[in-house]
Amino acid sequence: MSEHSTQDLAQLEEQAIERLVHLHSGRASVADRQAFEHWSQRSDAHRAAARSAQALWDDIPQTETARHFVPPAPRRKPRRRLAAALAASLAILVVGGTLLDPLPALRADHVTAVGERRQLQLQDGSQLWLNSASAVSIDYSPGSRTIHLYKGEALFEVARDADRPFIVHAGGGTVRAVGTRFDVDLQGRKTDVVVSEGIVEVASGQQAALRLEAGQGVTYQAGQPPGPLRQEDAQASSAWQRGKLIFNRRPLGEVLAKLGRHLPGKLHLTDGALRELRISGVFELDDPQAALRTLEQTQPLRITRLPLLTLIRPKP
Structure with missing residues (x-):
């Protein structure tokens, strides 16, 4: 050979x-x-x-x-x-949800395709940015403003209205705000919340709601209390809204989960030991394949592309 x-x-x-x-x-x-x-x-x-x-x-x-x-x-x-x-x-x-799941599409008012990002102006002046491959429904009433995030990720900029709390239901929990800016990211069984401005309350399970301030984040799963609180770079967390993904020593598993939302098919890591490999970089969402090429060139990774499936494994 x-x-x-x-x-x-x-x-x-x-x-x-x-x-x-x-x-x-x-x-x-x-x-x-x-x-x-x-x-x-x-x-x-x-x-x-x-x-x-x-x-x-x-x-x-x-x-x-x-x-x-x-x-x-x-x-x-x-x-x-x-x-x-x-x-x-x-x-x-x-x-993994790569093939179209009809339920979010049937229940949702707004659905984005893979690679699509959309900005929505809500009737109260609030704004919502919907990430790639995401689905939400919007339900406003005289007493409440309710959003259901069924799939994907959304960034919310909430107009202040003390008489009508702004509530996001996602992944078996709720995020409650009055006037603030925050990101909610559904990743399989877990949900991440990061606050850019103001204060939100996150509730899941039977415990009292957890209070988050600007620059803080939390993760929860359905039926389990959220926590612990962590410090977050809110600008990096919401960079997708500006067409970028920014990582500072984040685990490869997390990087692939976020990058995979912008690519057709499924990214599959064949060696679980690589999930904790730390990655730093700025990637442009207009060309997510370039991000994969960069990872392959700069990390001990080998990438094989098949229809609807991309395999990431250790270099020999």
Whole structure:
């Protein structure tokens, strides 16, 4: 394999992955399978690429949902493993919310597509900025101003009205404000709240609401009390509203979660140990793929792009 450069080997591995995806797509013929067997035996480098591709698929965890996607299994065990692994990758897309979830779209008044950001002027003079792949509904009455964030992230700039509290329901908790500016970010089972101006109260679970002031943030999960309070760079947290993502020694898992909102498909980290890798940088949301390229060039990461799935793993 000495005649092959590192770049050549990476390209061979991506070819192997693409071939395996096709083999287990339900559209492959016997000739396709024979062609892959022939391809994988062309050289030591091709054999290594085929082995590495299979190992990569094996790193993708199976889920209960994956069983619903398993195509008819060929008789040979290695191919069954690959079929199950491909099914698991499809399950990651479904469970991770990459494929369109119709419920937020049906309940929401406003929905943004992947890569779209939108500013809304509310009837009381408040403003709402909706991040990529997000969904909200708005319910104003004479006695209250209520927002439901079903998916994604929103930044609120609230007009003062002491007679009508401004309440955001998100992730099984509530954020209550009178006149303030704050960000609410739904990330899977957890919800992050960061205050830029004024004061908000965050409630979740059975405990009393937690009071946040400007420059503070908190995380909560449904049914659990929020906390602990932490100091936050509110300008960095809301930078997406200005078309940027700003990170100062943030964990890679968090960086990918925020970046993935602006990319089609799913970002999947194959090695959990990398989640805590600290990342600093400023990334432009007009070109999120450039952010991935920068991470690959500056960090010990290797990125493989497939339709609807981008795999991030350690460099060998």
